Amino acid sequence: MTRKFTATRIAxxxxxxxxxxxxxxxxxxxxEKALETYQRGLLISPGDSTLLTNMARAFQQLGRNxxxxxxxxxxxxxxxxxxxxFIYQGEVALGRGDNAKALxxxxxxLRLDSELPEVHLGFVKVYLALGDLExxxxxxxxxxxxxxxxxxxxxxxxMLGQQ
Numbered sequence: 001m002t003r004k005f006t007a008t009r010i011a012x013x014x015x016x017x018x019x020x021x022x023x024x025x026x027x028x029x030x031x032e033k034a035l036e037t038y039q040r041g042l043l044i045s046p047g048d049s050t051l052l053t054n055m056a057r058a059f060q061q062l063g064r065n066x067x068x069x070x071x072x073x074x075x076x077x078x079x080x081x082x083x084x085x086f087i088y089q090g091e092v093a094l095g096r097g098d099n100a101k102a103l104x105x106x107x108x109x110l111r112l113d114s115e116l117p118e119v120h121l122g123f124v125k126v127y128l129a130l131g132d133l134e135x136x137x138x139x140x141x142x143x144x145x146x147x148x149x150x151x152x153x154x155x156x157x158x159m160l161g162q163q
Contacts, residue, residue, distance in 0.1 A: 015045035022054055031061035049075055049082040057088070083112040087122045094129055102126045117143040117150050124156050136160065
């Protein structure tokens, strides 16, 4: 990606903008470039759990699963206060079919920030996996109240007939 975000041009040491640039690079199919960007962000803000979590995702995209697991374990051991870390871990647990662990991770995310629509969407996914449509609809409603434009929430609303 040759074009940089305006925020990273204006304030190249603004680690949140550097992180966002890495996310765009990863989603654009350039996980190697995303890793470089996250590493640059860690030079600015060492130990930033959001950068580290996104770095683990990039490792996974590259098939470097052992490095991703090691990094995620290190982040969890540090008792991160980042709800997105627990949302991500919950989705990984769901992918493994470990619904109980996924529910535990989402509960931890909720304790950290109950006002993030992504937390409630995580619960929607968990409760759908558990077959509890009532609780899934409850959390979907909460996610939509927090962000009525969230595309994932709108997609689940269509799927569950709530739109």
